[in-house]
Amino acid sequence: MNYAPRTMLEMSAALLVFLMAAGSGLILFQTCASLNSLAYVTGQSQERNLQQIAVPLSGDGSVSGAEVLQAIARLDEGDAEMVVDGIRFAPPLEREQLSSVGIRLKGRYQPAYERDASGHLQRLTLRSLP
Amino acid sequence: MKWIEWAIVGALLFLPFAIVNRNETDTLRRTMLTELRYDAALDAAVDDAARLLVVNASQQQEAQYASAKHVALNKEEALAAFYRTLDAGFGTADDSVSQDVLHRYIPAIVIVGYDGFYVYSEQEWTGTDGKTVMKPAWGTKKPYAYADSAGNSLSFTLDQQVLAYDAASRGWHEGLRQDIRQQTTIPLLQDAALFEQVRRSTIVRAIQDELAYRINRYNETVSRNGLSYTFTLPLISDEDWHNTVDDVGVLAFVQGIPMGAKVYNNYALGGSRIVKRPTIIGAGKGSMKVYFRSSCGYTYQAEETFASEQAAARKGYMPLPCPGSAI
Numbered sequence: 326m327n328y329a330p331r332t333m334l335e336m337s338a339a340l341l342v343f344l345m346a347a348g349s350g351l352i353l354f355q356t357c358a359s360l361n362s363l364a365y366v367t368g369q370s371q372e373r374n375l376q377q378i379a380v381p382l383s384g385d386g387s388v389s390g391a392e393v394l395q396a397i398a399r400l401d402e403g404d405a406e407m408v409v410d411g412i413r414f415a416p417p418l419e420r421e422q423l424s425s426v427g428i429r430l431k432g433r434y435q436p437a438y439e440r441d442a443s444g445h446l447q448r449l450t451l452r453s454l455p
Numbered sequence: 456m457k458w459i460e461w462a463i464v465g466a467l468l469f470l471p472f473a474i475v476n477r478n479e480t481d482t483l484r485r486t487m488l489t490e491l492r493y494d495a496a497l498d499a500a501v502d503d504a505a506r507l508l509v510v511n512a513s514q515q516q517e518a519q520y521a522s523a524k525h526v527a528l529n530k531e532e533a534l535a536a537f538y539r540t541l542d543a544g545f546g547t548a549d550d551s552v553s554q555d556v557l558h559r560y561i562p563a564i565v566i567v568g569y570d571g572f573y574v575y576s577e578q579e580w581t582g583t584d585g586k587t588v589m590k591p592a593w594g595t596k597k598p599y600a601y602a603d604s605a606g607n608s609l610s611f612t613l614d615q616q617v618l619a620y621d622a623a624s625r626g627w628h629e630g631l632r633q634d635i636r637q638q639t640t641i642p643l644l645q646d647a648a649l650f651e652q653v654r655r656s657t658i659v660r661a662i663q664d665e666l667a668y669r670i671n672r673y674n675e676t677v678s679r680n681g682l683s684y685t686f687t688l689p690l691i692s693d694e695d696w697h698n699t700v701d702d703v704g705v706l707a708f709v710q711g712i713p714m715g716a717k718v719y720n721n722y723a724l725g726g727s728r729i730v731k732r733p734t735i736i737g738a739g740k741g742s743m744k745v746y747f748r749s750s751c752g753y754t755y756q757a758e759e760t761f762a763s764e765q766a767a768a769r770k771g772y773m774p775l776p777c778p779g780s781a782i
Contacts, residue, residue: 339457339461339462340461342461342462343461343462343464343465346462346465346466346469347465347468347469350465350469350472350473351469354469354472354473354476357476357480358476361476361479361480361483364483364487365483385668386668386672388597389600389602390602391600391601391602391608392597392598392600392661394600394608394620395598395600395608395609395610395618395620396571396595396596396597396598396600398598398610398618398620398627399570399571399596399598399610399618404595404596405595420627421626421627423620423627430602430606430608431602436595438578438580438594438595440578440580440592441580442580442581442582442583442588444578444580444588444590444592445592446592446593446594446595449595
């Protein structure tokens with residue numbers, strides 16, 4: 326065979342092999358990349374905390390009147406005393422007295438914590454919000 | 456160019472992509488392994504805390520309650536166990552500086568008690584030297600309180616025990632819902648299904664609201680200390696929330712630990728009680744294959760035992776209700 330056609334055949338074969346190698350390499354790369362992203366997505370969906378909750382974080386720390394009333398009613402020995410709008414409640418406590426205190430069940434109360442030097446809670450002061 | 460040279464050019468083109476791809480895969484693999492290790496450490500820490508939560512220093516307090524869920528909580532012991540196990544799991548058991556760094560990634564720890572819950576989170580107070588101290592500390596016990604439009608107020612527990620204030624009679628009633636419902640006119644106590652629904656949602660919402668506020672406060676505090684991560688209340692599945700409502704336990708969050716290309720976020724929930732499920736027995740009743748709970752008292756010859764009813768049904772056994780039960 327003449328030199329020119331032989332070279333042409335060789336070059337064509339080489340080009341074909343090259344294209345096949347590049348194509349299969351690209352397919353391999355794309356497969357790996359999509360598997361990677363799939364693994365990331367799967368990891369994220371399984372990760373319980375990475376998703377933001379739908380309701381925005383809020384709260385000013387105020388508590389409802391019902392919580393105040395029930396917290397006083399459940400005051401046990403050893404619990405910190407509570408002061409609600411200037412009225413002091415300390416265990417042991419007679420629940421029947423609570424009905425005349427005038428805690429607004431639907432109202433809101435702003436708590437303030439008083440702690441000793443070692444961080445133990447001494448007194449919880451609650452002030453009703455307008 | 457010869458074909459070998461074309462092949463070399465092709466390989467050179469492909470090489471950088473392959474290296475990037477391999478690095479990414481490797482990072483992902485390491486991240487996932489680290490995550491698994493951290494998950495195990497957090498789960499173990501919370502389980503340990505929950506176990507020690509009900510270990511009581513006082514013998515007198517242990518047996519005097521009517522409900523198995525009504526136990527005195529040993530918060531300090533539970534907290535110490537949580538940090539001890541967490542530090543060991545994260546490999547910082549002997550390094551107090553690393554421990555402090557690790558503890559900064561825990562915005563709140565919740566102890567779910569029988570008639571209220573406690574949150575251990577960052578607080579400020581004045582120390583002995585007059586300077587402001589910023590450290591985590593326990594808050595007050597928050598009751599699972601509910602008020603209706605008529606002015607009645609209830610305080611729920613993890614079971615049917617309830618403390619109710621009747622606005623009409625201005626009196627207090629405490630006891631199981633079915634026992635006190637006739638002493639009062641509070642509508643919620645008259646409807647068992649509605650009571651259960653409101654009880655669960657009240658407990659979950661009380662914990663969620665307090666956590667949201669505490670985590671927000673923590674964000675403010677840590678941003679002053681140079682931590683730029685924004686802590687969020689994690690998305691906790693309904694199933695996990697219902698587990699929270701079912702038993703005394705511990706709920707802890709670890710958020711924002713840098714880990715490769717992302718950050719570690721997780722929560723763990725540990726219950727303090729081990730509940731033994733009834734064994735499901737598969738037996739032959741004549742030519743039929745039936746399954747029933749071991750507590751039913753049937754004397755059919757057992758062929759197999761199963762952990763769940765589904766497993767028995769999958770093997771072709773038919774359900775056999777207990778004598779006297781509807782199910």
